[in-house]
Amino acid sequence: MNITRLATDFAGIKMTTPVMGASGTFGFGVEYSDFLDLDQVGAIISKGLTPLPRAGNEGVRIAETPSGMLNCIGLENPGIDVFLRDILPKVRKEAPNTAFIANFSGSSVEDYGIMAEKLDVDGVDGIEVNISCPNVKEGGIVFGTDPKAAAAVTKEVKAHTKKPVIVKLSPNVTDITVMARAVEEAGADALALINTLTGMVIDINTWKPLLGNVTGGLSGPAVKPIAVRMVYQVAHTVKIPIMGLGGIATAEDAIEFLLAGASTVAVGAENFVHPDAVVRVAEGIDKYLEEHNLSHVSELVGKVKIG
Amino acid sequence: MNETQKLVEIGNIVSNWELSADVNALVLECPEIVSLAEPGQFVMIKNEMGSTYLRRPFGVADVDKDQGLLLLIYRKAGKGTKELAQLEEGAPISVEGPLGRGFSFKNEGRTLLIGGGVGIAPIIYTARHLAKDLEGPKPVILFGVRNHKELFWSDFVENFAEKLVYTTDDGSYGRKGFAIDAIPDILKDYPDISHIKVCGPTVMMKGIAELAIKQGIECEVSLEKRMACGFGVCLGCTFEGKSGKRWKVCGDGPVFDAEEVFG
Numbered sequence: 001m002n003i004t005r006l007a008t009d010f011a012g013i014k015m016t017t018p019v020m021g022a023s024g025t026f027g028f029g030v031e032y033s034d035f036l037d038l039d040q041v042g043a044i045i046s047k048g049l050t051p052l053p054r055a056g057n058e059g060v061r062i063a064e065t066p067s068g069m070l071n072c073i074g075l076e077n078p079g080i081d082v083f084l085r086d087i088l089p090k091v092r093k094e095a096p097n098t099a100f101i102a103n104f105s106g107s108s109v110e111d112y113g114i115m116a117e118k119l120d121v122d123g124v125d126g127i128e129v130n131i132s133c134p135n136v137k138e139g140g141i142v143f144g145t146d147p148k149a150a151a152a153v154t155k156e157v158k159a160h161t162k163k164p165v166i167v168k169l170s171p172n173v174t175d176i177t178v179m180a181r182a183v184e185e186a187g188a189d190a191l192a193l194i195n196t197l198t199g200m201v202i203d204i205n206t207w208k209p210l211l212g213n214v215t216g217g218l219s220g221p222a223v224k225p226i227a228v229r230m231v232y233q234v235a236h237t238v239k240i241p242i243m244g245l246g247g248i249a250t251a252e253d254a255i256e257f258l259l260a261g262a263s264t265v266a267v268g269a270e271n272f273v274h275p276d277a278v279v280r281v282a283e284g285i286d287k288y289l290e291e292h293n294l295s296h297v298s299e300l301v302g303k304v305k306i307g
Numbered sequence: 308m309n310e311t312q313k314l315v316e317i318g319n320i321v322s323n324w325e326l327s328a329d330v331n332a333l334v335l336e337c338p339e340i341v342s343l344a345e346p347g348q349f350v351m352i353k354n355e356m357g358s359t360y361l362r363r364p365f366g367v368a369d370v371d372k373d374q375g376l377l378l379l380i381y382r383k384a385g386k387g388t389k390e391l392a393q394l395e396e397g398a399p400i401s402v403e404g405p406l407g408r409g410f411s412f413k414n415e416g417r418t419l420l421i422g423g424g425v426g427i428a429p430i431i432y433t434a435r436h437l438a439k440d441l442e443g444p445k446p447v448i449l450f451g452v453r454n455h456k457e458l459f460w461s462d463f464v465e466n467f468a469e470k471l472v473y474t475t476d477d478g479s480y481g482r483k484g485f486a487i488d489a490i491p492d493i494l495k496d497y498p499d500i501s502h503i504k505v506c507g508p509t510v511m512m513k514g515i516a517e518l519a520i521k522q523g524i525e526c527e528v529s530l531e532k533r534m535a536c537g538f539g540v541c542l543g544c545t546f547e548g549k550s551g552k553r554w555k556v557c558g559d560g561p562v563f564d565a566e567e568v569f570g
Contacts (some may be wrong), residue, residue, distance in 0.1 A: 062543035
C-alpha cells in the first residue's frame with residue numbers, strides 16, 4: 001500500500017489510510033490482530049462505551065437478512081472506567097501506531113459531557129458520539145432524531161474535550177440533513193453516517209419476533225445505497241468532513257462513498273464475514289488511485305458527476 | 308479471549324456426502340487450520356458462491372493432521388446448509404478458525420462423552436483424542452438421537468469407544484428416551500468414569516450437568532449460540548455465568564465448566 005496516497009487527516013485525526021473499523025464491529029481493534037496488520041488500519045473505532053457496564057439485551061441478538069444482518073446487542077460493554085483502566089492501555093501497547101476513536105453514548109446530556117471529559121486522555125485520538133443506537137430503550141434514539149437534543153449533546157461534548165468530535169447520525173429520520181446541520185452548528189468537527197436502520201424479522205412458525213428486543217439495527221450490503229444517498233445529501237449540506245459507512249464490503253463500495261462526499265469510510269458488518277476487510281478495502285482504493293493516475297485519495301471526495 | 312492463533316483459509320471440498328436424509332458430512336482440505344485445531348473448537352465457514360451473508364459456526368467433527376483434512380457434519384436445515392449440500396468436490400469454502408476454547412483434558416480416569424442432535428459432531432474428535440492421542444482409557448460414548456435412521460455416528464467413533472450406547476426418542480433403536488436416562492446404568496457399569504463432556508441441545512446439557520454436579524463428576528458442556536463473527540467482537544453470543552461474570556460463547560467457550568453454566 002502506498003501510504004502517501006492514502007494518509008488522511010480527518011478533522012485533526014491522523015490516519016495512515018481513510019478506512020476504519022466501525023464501532024460495534026471492530027471490538028477494540030486488537031481482536032483482529034490475527035487477521036490483519038493493525039498498522040494498516042486507518043482507525044479503530046471502539047465498541048460503544050457507556051457510563052456504567054451494560055449486559056445488553058436478552059434473547060436472540062443476531063439474525064441474517066437478505067444481504068445483511070439485524071442486531072440488537074443493546075450496547076453490551078464493560079463501561080467507561082474499565083475501558084480506561086484495562087482496555088485502552090492494552091490497545092495502545094498492541095496497536096501503538098493506529099488512530100483510536102472512542103465511541104460512546106449516555107442517557108442524558110450530562111452523561112455525554114462526563115463521558116467526553118473522561119475520554120479526553122492520551123491514547124484516544126478522537127471521540128465518536130453515538131446519538132443513534134436503535135437498540136437501547138433510554139436515550140439514544142431521542143438524541144438521534146431530535147435536532148435540538150442532538151445539538152445539545154454535541155455542545156456538551158465539545159465543552160468537555162479537546163479531542164476532535166465526530167457525531168454519528170441515525171438514518172431513522174425523515175430528513176438527515178436537518179440533523180447534520182444542527183450538529184454542525186453545535187460545533188461538531190465531523191460526522192459519521194449512517195448508523196443502522198431499524199428493522200424486524202418475524203418467525204412465521206412461532207408468530208414471534210426473531211430478535212429478543214423485537215426490533216434491531218439493519219446493516220450489511222443491503223443498506224449501502226441508502227447510506228450513499230444520505231452521504232451525498234449531507235455532503236451538500238455541511239462543510240465539516242464526513243465518515244461514510246453502511247454496507248461497505250469492497251474498495252468499490254468505499255469509492256462510491258468517497259465520490260458521494262465522504263472523506264473517510266468505515267467497514268462494519270463485513271468485518272464479521274471477512275476479518276481482513278478494512279485492510280483489503282484500503283489496498284483496493286490504493287490500486288484504484290494508481291489505475292486512475294490520482295495522487296491522493298482526497299481527489300475522489302465529492303467528485304460524483306451530476307447532470 | 309483465547310490467545311490461540313486463528314486464520315482464514317480457503318478449503319477445497321474433498322467430499323460432501325449424505326449420512327441421512329437431512330444430515331451431511333463434509334471434508335475440506337485446509338491444512339493450516341487443521342494443524343491448529345483442538346477437540347471442541349469450531350470454525351466459521353462461508354460458501355462464497357452461496358446466497359447467505361454471514362458465516363456459520365460448525366464444530367470441528369474431526370481432523371486428519373497428516374493429510375490436512377477437516378471433517379464437518381451438518382444438518383440441512385436452512386438455506387445456507389441446503390446450498391452447501393449441493394456443492395461438489397473441488398468447490399472452495401472459506402474457513403475461519405480454529406475458534407474458541409475446546410475441551411480440557413486432565414487425563415484422569417475414564418470419560419463419558421455424550422452427544423445429542425447434530426451437536427454430536429465434536430464428540431468424534433474428542434473420542435479419538437482421548438483414545439489415540441492421549442492413549443488413555445477409551446471413553447464410553449452415549450448418543451441421544453431421534454430414531455434408528457441416525458445411527459451413522461457409529462462409523463465415526465466405534466474404534467475409539469469402550470462402549471457405545473444409543474437412546475432414541477421413539478425407541479426404534481437402543482433405549483427409548485433421552486440420553487440422560489441411560490446415565491445411571493453407565494455409571495454403575497463404569498465406576499471409573501471421572502469426567503463427562505456433553506455436546507447437544509441446551510435442555511439435554513442442563514439435565515446432564517445437574518446430574519454430574521450432584522454426583523461430583525467433573526462435567527464440561529459445549530454451548531451453541533447465534534453469532535456473527537466467531538471471535539469476540541459482535542457480542543451476539545454472550546451470557547452471564549453463575550459466577551456473575553459475562554462470557555462469550557465464541558471466545559471463552561464454546562466449552563465451559565458445567566457449574567458455571569448450569570450450577
